[in-house]
Amino acid sequence: MFVHNVFFWLKNAASEEDKSKLLEGLQSLKPIEVIRTIHIGVPASTDRPVIERGYDLSLLLIFDTPEDQETYQVHPVHKAFVERCKELWSKVVIYDAVDA
Numbered sequence: 534m535f536v537h538n539v540f541f542w543l544k545n546a547a548s549e550e551d552k553s554k555l556l557e558g559l560q561s562l563k564p565i566e567v568i569r570t571i572h573i574g575v576p577a578s579t580d581r582p583v584i585e586r587g588y589d590l591s592l593l594l595i596f597d598t599p600e601d602q603e604t605y606q607v608h609p610v611h612k613a614f615v616e617r618c619k620e621l622w623s624k625v626v627i628y629d630a631v632d633a
Contacts, residue, residue: 534632535596537605540588542624551621552589558618559592562611567604570595588626599631 545551559573572593576586596602605611 535599535602536628536630537592537594537596537602538628538630539592539594540585540626541590541592541622542587543589543621544623546589555590555618555621558614558621559590561614562592562594565605565608565610567596567601567608568594569597569601602629 541555543551543555556573562568563571570593572591574591574593576588576591577584580586594602594605596605
């Protein structure tokens, strides 16, 4: 299993239009056939010192193999998403993980 967890900080976090555009872009990734599971989220209302809630949207993707994740990275739908939406975010943090 390969887990790809991406956190996005919008340049204009107060803009609902920008948030909607990024959300639409993230949803456009759903048809990519190598994605086993996809979850698009926003920060939960939990409030403990160890929880990072500063991001605006998150994307969790689960793939069967690291190779599937590499296929995703060069997939035309993913590349189109990045080109269409990259101007919306000021920061992206990615955590990739495999089975221990």
